[in-house]
Amino acid sequence: xxLVDLSHPVETGMQVFPGDPPVRTELAATVPQDGFQVSGxxxxxxxxxxxxAPLHTVDGGAPVDxxxxxxxxxxxxxxxxxxxxxTDTIRWTDVEAQLEEVAPGDIVLFHTGWxxxxxxxxxxxxxxxxxxxxxxxxxxxxTVIGVDTLNPDPTPGAGGVLDLPVHxxxxxxxxxxxxxxxxxxAVTWPNPVVSALPLKLRGxxxxxxxxxxxxx
Amino acid sequence: xxLVDLSHPVETGMQVFPGDPPVRTELAATVPQDGFQVSGxxxxxxxxxxxxAPLHTVDGGAPVDxxxxxxxxxxxxxxxxxxxxxTDTIRWTDVEAQLEEVAPGDIVLFHTGWxxxxxxxxxxxxxxxxxxxxxxxxxxxxTVIGVDTLNPDPTPGAGGVLDLPVHxxxxxxxxxxxxxxxxxxAVTWPNPVVSALPLKLRGxxxxxxxxxxxxx
Numbered sequence: 230x231x232l233v234d235l236s237h238p239v240e241t242g243m244q245v246f247p248g249d250p251p252v253r254t255e256l257a258a259t260v261p262q263d264g265f266q267v268s269g270x271x272x273x274x275x276x277x278x279x280x281x282a283p284l285h286t287v288d289g290g291a292p293v294d295x296x297x298x299x300x301x302x303x304x305x306x307x308x309x310x311x312x313x314x315x316t317d318t319i320r321w322t323d324v325e326a327q328l329e330e331v332a333p334g335d336i337v338l339f340h341t342g343w344x345x346x347x348x349x350x351x352x353x354x355x356x357x358x359x360x361x362x363x364x365x366x367x368x369x370x371x372t373v374i375g376v377d378t379l380n381p382d383p384t385p386g387a388g389g390v391l392d393l394p395v396h397x398x399x400x401x402x403x404x405x406x407x408x409x410x411x412x413x414x415a416v417t418w419p420n421p422v423v424s425a426l427p428l429k430l431r432g433x434x435x436x437x438x439x440x441x442x443x444x445x
Numbered sequence: 446x447x448l449v450d451l452s453h454p455v456e457t458g459m460q461v462f463p464g465d466p467p468v469r470t471e472l473a474a475t476v477p478q479d480g481f482q483v484s485g486x487x488x489x490x491x492x493x494x495x496x497x498a499p500l501h502t503v504d505g506g507a508p509v510d511x512x513x514x515x516x517x518x519x520x521x522x523x524x525x526x527x528x529x530x531x532t533d534t535i536r537w538t539d540v541e542a543q544l545e546e547v548a549p550g551d552i553v554l555f556h557t558g559w560x561x562x563x564x565x566x567x568x569x570x571x572x573x574x575x576x577x578x579x580x581x582x583x584x585x586x587x588t589v590i591g592v593d594t595l596n597p598d599p600t601p602g603a604g605g606v607l608d609l610p611v612h613x614x615x616x617x618x619x620x621x622x623x624x625x626x627x628x629x630x631a632v633t634w635p636n637p638v639v640s641a642l643p644l645k646l647r648g649x650x651x652x653x654x655x656x657x658x659x660x661x
Contacts, residue, residue, distance in 0.1 A: 232515055240647035250473050250485040254649060257466050257489060264607040265502050266650040267489050269466040273473060274484040278645075286481045298657060299448055302640075391480040424518075424640065426655040429493075431456040433470060434482040438655075439642040441514060445661075 231444035233415045235423070236278040237347055239437065244348045246379060247387075249273045274435040280427045281406040285434040286396045292432045296405055300373055305336040305423035305442065307416055313341050315354040316383065321361040333370025336407075336423045344377040344411035357383050363398035372404025375425070375440075377413050381406060407440060416442040447660035449631045451639070452494040453563055455653065460564045462595060463603075465489045490651040496643045497622040501650040502612045508648045512621060516589055521552040521639035521658065523629055529557050531570040532599065537577040549586025552623075552639045560593040560627035573599050579614035588620025591641070591656075593629050597622060623656060632658040 237243070243252050250273035258267040274293070275281065280301065283290025308327045310319050319339065331337065339358065346352040355378035363381075366374060374381065374395075381395040399406050407425050422443045427436030453459070457469050466489035474483040490509070491497065496517065499506025524543045526535050535555065547553065555574065562568040571594035579597075582590060590597065590611075597611040615622055623641050638659045643652030 230515060230519075232518070234514065234645070236645045238510060238645045238647040246483075248474065248479075249483055254646065258464065260502065260504055263464075264609065265612075266500055267462075267465055267491050268646075268649045268651075269487070269489055270646070271485070271487050274486060284482055286476065288476055294454060298450065298655075299446060302448070302657075302659075303446075393480065396481075424642070426640070426642070426657065428644075428653055428655055429450070429452045429454045430470065430484075430486070431454040433484045435484075437644055439514075439644055441518075441642065443518075 231418065233412050233442045235410045235412050235440040235442055237409055237411050239272065239277045243277060244352060245273060245276050249275055252276050272437065274430065274433050277437050278409045278440050279435055279437045280425055281396065281400060281408065281435045283400040283403055285400060286393055287400050290400060291403060293427045293434065293436045294429045294431050296427065298426055300334065301405060301426055302424045303334060303336060303422060305338055305421050306331055307338045307340050307413055307421065309340045313356040315351065317356045318359050319356055319362065320359045321365060324362060331369050331371055335371050336373045336375065337366060337371050338375040338410060338413060338423065340413035341377055347411065352379060353384050355379055355384065357381060358395050360394035360398060363395045367398055367402045372399060372402045374399055375407030375410050377410040380408060410440055418444045447634065449628055449658045451626045451628050451656040451658055453625055453627050455488065455493045459493060460568060461489060461492050465491055468492050488653065490646065490649050493653055494625045494656050495651055495653045496641055497612065497616060497624065497651045499616040499619055501616060502609055503616050506616060507619060509643045509650065509652045510645045510647050512643065514642055516550065517621060517642055518640045519550060519552060519638060521554055521637050522547055523554045523556050523632055523637065525556045529572040531567065533572045534575050535572055535578065536575045537581060540578060547585050547587055551587050552589045552591065553582060553587050554591040554626060554629060554639065555593070556629035557593055563627065568595060569600050571595055571600065573597060574611050576610040576614060579611045583614055583618045588615060588618045590615055591623030591626050593626040596624060626656060634660045
């Protein structure tokens with residue numbers, strides 16, 4: 230079985246969505262003093278590679294601990310879009326051919342290559358997904374999508390206006406969005422299976438995940 | 446595909462190993478105020494259902510982000526031990542027959558039923574595993590084990606002496622230990638596959654996980 234890790238490392242001071250809780254880890258017990266080592270973790274539900282639950286943007290939406298795990302562990306399609314520049318929009322017509330055979334329940338991941346900018350300012354000026362893509366996917370029975378960027382929608386700069394059309398469509402359909410994926414270029418075999426199981430965070434809006442692609 | 450969730454919910458004030466960091470979650474952004482909801486998470490690397498990496502007890506041991514994920518996602522054997530009372534020891538002779546066909550790389554989980562006491566004082570007085578079991582498993586090529594208790598070794602009361610023989614054998618062999626599993630009674634089919642992938646916590650000693658059993 231082949232496995233590719235699609236997750237960024239989680240560590241103190243790593244880049245997060247502007248305004249999100251900072252990531253910090255610290256020693257809480259040590260082998261010399263306590264006989265074992267334990268660390269304290271401080272982070273946000275949307276730190277690093279993570280899943281958005283409907284509650285992230287939908288009033289009364291499903292929290293992350295109630296998501297059907299079989300929707301976050303299954304066949305995936307990786308849509309590859311090359312040559313993108315900052316804040317470019319990926320349009321339906323750019324990806325339509327790659328989505329012809331998409332099946333209900335598939336996990337659809339968009340590979341832009343933008344993960345190479347993680348932890349830099351350029352990461353905030355990522356490509357975005359046209360809302361028509363989300364609408365067509367939901368119509369085709371796909372409600373779990375993922376991106377190797379911070380956000381499928383534009384990330385506003387200081388004082389900018391927040392607009393979350395892709396979130397609204399996917400999460401409004403009771404789906405889930407994977408963000409901050411990486412290493413999608415290493416998934417080179419056909420019919421990968423993706424696993425991105427959230428922590429069972431009671432009543433919360435999202436969760437960091439260890440996302441992987443598998444060749445079964 | 447059938448799936449059983451082997452994980453306890455993670456929530457503010459949940460039971461943790463005595464002295465470990467408390468679990469607390471809080472709202473960090475809300476839909477009315479910010480347009481989306483984000484939560485802050487404060488917990489320990491060994492909160493709730495989690496994996497111990499060698500670094501948890503072994504000086505210079507491997508941190509959790511370097512574990513081979515294919516060892517934490519694969520065929521599992523569930524060893525069932527009924528009728529246990531508090532602080533009972535599970536002996537090699539109790540489980541030998543169930544481990545006759547264990548294969549190198551199997552994940553071996555011990556089902557005691559003690560998870561029903563989670564979040565009560567009785568949970569601290571759990572059954573433990575005889576070190577001979579760990580030694581025999583390592584000799585058979587098994588280095589990932591799991592328990593539906595707080596700890597495969599005794600959990601000391603206030604002022605008690607810490608003794609971690611099972612941790613020393615398994616983690617000393619470069620393995621991993623899953624703790625605070627639940628719902629093992631619901632895994633009723635033969636040859637389950639277990640997934641318990643840790644977060645990619647750089648250089649740390651363990652990680653909360655969403656552990657599941659699958660029928661593939």
